[in-house]
Amino acid sequence: MEQSAQQARQLDHLASAPAPGGSPFAAFGMPGFGGPVSAAPPEPRPILELEGEAYEDELDALSDWVDDWLMPVYGAEVTTAAPWCLQWQEHDDVVAWLHALWLAYQQHKDPEAGLAGMFVWHRDFLTHAMAAIRAPGGPLSACMTSPERPAHRILPGPPPSARSEKTAAEPEAPAPGESELAS
Numbered sequence: 001m002e003q004s005a006q007q008a009r010q011l012d013h014l015a016s017a018p019a020p021g022g023s024p025f026a027a028f029g030m031p032g033f034g035g036p037v038s039a040a041p042p043e044p045r046p047i048l049e050l051e052g053e054a055y056e057d058e059l060d061a062l063s064d065w066v067d068d069w070l071m072p073v074y075g076a077e078v079t080t081a082a083p084w085c086l087q088w089q090e091h092d093d094v095v096a097w098l099h100a101l102w103l104a105y106q107q108h109k110d111p112e113a114g115l116a117g118m119f120v121w122h123r124d125f126l127t128h129a130m131a132a133i134r135a136p137g138g139p140l141s142a143c144m145t146s147p148e149r150p151a152h153r154i155l156p157g158p159p160p161s162a163r164s165e166k167t168a169a170e171p172e173a174p175a176p177g178e179s180e181l182a183s
Helices: 002-016 052-074 092-109 117-133 162-169
Strands: none
Touching: 052 092, 092 117
């Protein structure tokens, strides 16, 4: 009888204590039942937001993927309709496009993406990104249009907007109470 009363007190105590992880199954480590959650991977950041060694490391990994897998499989022929650049890493816009494509690839090849994950990547990401990068008037249009004639040229970007130029040209206004003639 005493043992039953002790068990009842233990059950009452356990019932009133907050469950670790918010689930009564958490103590058993059962995934999906509030068990231990593995550490989430760091949030991916656009490559152009990275600096220094973080940028270099990400660009190295991206270069391996592009040069060893993407272009041999999906690069097709280099023509005026589909230019390429052997120095694509120097084209910031191309780096940004390819990095986004690579992140999407990693997400869609994961088993959690389901059986159609790679189809979705092909349909929604690969086709559009490659068409934009390799367009006849795109960012690589001044580069290699024939494998026999390697070329590389960064196209000049647009000039700053009129608002940016106006702001830069305007002198600073004097502080309140400060004379404009004071030197």
